[in-house]
Amino acid sequence: MAQLNFGGVTEEVATREEFPLEKALEILKDETIAIIGYGVQGPGQSLNLKDNGFNVIVGQRQPSKSWDRAVADGWVPGVDLFPIEEACEKATIIQFLLSDAGQISAWPTIKKYLTEGKALYFSHGFGITFNDQTGIIPPDNVDVILVAPKGSGTSLRRKFLAGQGLNSSYAIYQDYTGKAKDRVLALGIGVGSGYLFETDFKKEVYSDLTGERGTLMGALAGILEAQYALLRRKGHSPSEAFNETVEELTESLILLVGENGMDWMYANCSTTAQRGALDWRHKFREAVEPVFEELYEKVASGEEAKRSIDTNSQPDYREKLEQELGEIHNSEMWQAGAQVRKLRPQHEGQKV
Numbered sequence: 001m002a003q004l005n006f007g008g009v010t011e012e013v014a015t016r017e018e019f020p021l022e023k024a025l026e027i028l029k030d031e032t033i034a035i036i037g038y039g040v041q042g043p044g045q046s047l048n049l050k051d052n053g054f055n056v057i058v059g060q061r062q063p064s065k066s067w068d069r070a071v072a073d074g075w076v077p078g079v080d081l082f083p084i085e086e087a088c089e090k091a092t093i094i095q096f097l098l099s100d101a102g103q104i105s106a107w108p109t110i111k112k113y114l115t116e117g118k119a120l121y122f123s124h125g126f127g128i129t130f131n132d133q134t135g136i137i138p139p140d141n142v143d144v145i146l147v148a149p150k151g152s153g154t155s156l157r158r159k160f161l162a163g164q165g166l167n168s169s170y171a172i173y174q175d176y177t178g179k180a181k182d183r184v185l186a187l188g189i190g191v192g193s194g195y196l197f198e199t200d201f202k203k204e205v206y207s208d209l210t211g212e213r214g215t216l217m218g219a220l221a222g223i224l225e226a227q228y229a230l231l232r233r234k235g236h237s238p239s240e241a242f243n244e245t246v247e248e249l250t251e252s253l254i255l256l257v258g259e260n261g262m263d264w265m266y267a268n269c270s271t272t273a274q275r276g277a278l279d280w281r282h283k284f285r286e287a288v289e290p291v292f293e294e295l296y297e298k299v300a301s302g303e304e305a306k307r308s309i310d311t312n313s314q315p316d317y318r319e320k321l322e323q324e325l326g327e328i329h330n331s332e333m334w335q336a337g338a339q340v341r342k343l344r345p346q347h348e349g350q351k352v
């Protein structure tokens with residue numbers, strides 16, 4: 001573990017330098033890792049583990065679209081792709097990567113295969129933290145661990161293929177074997193993490209639900225929609241409203257933030273922009289602070305978990321979500337976006 005300074009606060013983290021892949025492979029050389037669920041994280045984590053040389057199998061419902069996708073990705077039925085129960089039986093480490101709602105109905109099945117010394121791995125603190133709602137209470141004689149990549153499984157895989165990685169948090173809820181820390185860090189490195197920082201199951205789920213409902217997804221969509229609608233109401237064209245709200249952000253400014261921080265992005269904009277943004281950021285922060293407070297409270301009370309479980313446990317949850325995403329997709333703003341994306345200069349070569 002490395003002691004590193006994060007803005008004046010020292011944290012103990014695992015980096016790829018002092019926890020190299022070879023060490024991870026040695027720790028897990030006698031383990032069979034079963035990835036249960038092949039949705040978004042399942043493909044990313046399982047393919048990265050396989051390419052990194054671990055013993056990994058996939059467990060998935062059959063027949064299903066996800067099963068077909070696993071086959072298309074190179075998993076071979078009867079060799080390294082099995083129905084869920086068979087994969088759980090073969091596994092010494094069960095990576096529970098069904099949707100958080102799906103984990104509830106599959107739990108009685110999974111539980112049967114959690115024999116002494118196995119490890120149960122999550123990528124979210126949801127099931128354990130809200131176990132009054134999920135009923136997920138593991139037996140005492142297994143390790144219960146978590147690696148939560150901070151990004152989509154799609155990006156986890158893409159970054160891996162590009163020789164990069166996403167950072168992940170890790171947590172240990174139960175250390176039965178005395179080897180939980182080695183196991184969790186080795187898995188974290190194996191799935192393609194950048195550096196790994198420690199958390200616990202509750203902190204992971206509170207921060208994760210806040211982040212995705214907040215800045216990363218909910219607030220992001222809301223603030224973009226508000227500015228686009230304002231510009232349209234004031235008579236600006238869709239091109240102008242979309243470029244000034246989204247395209248400039250995703251094609252230019254947010255990339256500069258990612259590269260070298262907020263001040264770097266500001267420094268690469270006009271002094272006119274800097275003056276205005278430095279003033280207005282306070283007003284925006286103050287406006288959203290109460291909303292963030294409300295959000296965190298609803299996460300901590302379990303209300304957000306309840307809403308997610310109630311809706312995502314319905315048989316038609318997928319169709320309903322698709323319908324709501326379709327409304328966004330078909331809105332003027334995002335249709336304008338589709339047109340704008342087609343006109344990006346790098347698309348010119350693809351037209352012929």
Ligand SMILES: NC(=O)C1=CN([C@@H]2O[C@H](COP(=O)(O)OP(=O)(O)OC[C@H]3O[C@@H](n4cnc5c(N)ncnc54)[C@H](O)[C@@H]3O)[C@@H](O)[C@H]2O)C=CC1
Pocket residue numbers: 037038039040041042061064066096097098099100101102103105106123124126148149150151152153154
């Ligand atoms: N989507 C992402 O990139 C991230 C997800 N996570 C966490 O990783 C875990 C997996 O999430 P996703 O990959 O998004 O899951 P997902 O929503 O894509 O679902 C995974 C699989 O579960 C299957 N499934 C759903 N209900 C089922 C049931 N009752 N029985 C059997 N199979 C069922 C689905 O068909 C799908 O193949 C969750 O705990 C999630 O919070 C963490 C970080 C990012």
Ligand SMILES: CC(=O)[C@](C)(O)C(=O)O
Pocket residue numbers: 149150151152153208212216
């Ligand atoms: C991608 C991720 O980490 C999220 C947004 O928290 C999620 O998909 O649940």
Ligand SMILES: [Mg+2]
Pocket residue numbers: 149150151208212
């Ligand atoms: Mg997350």
Ligand SMILES: [Mg+2]
Pocket residue numbers: 208209212
């Ligand atoms: Mg999440």
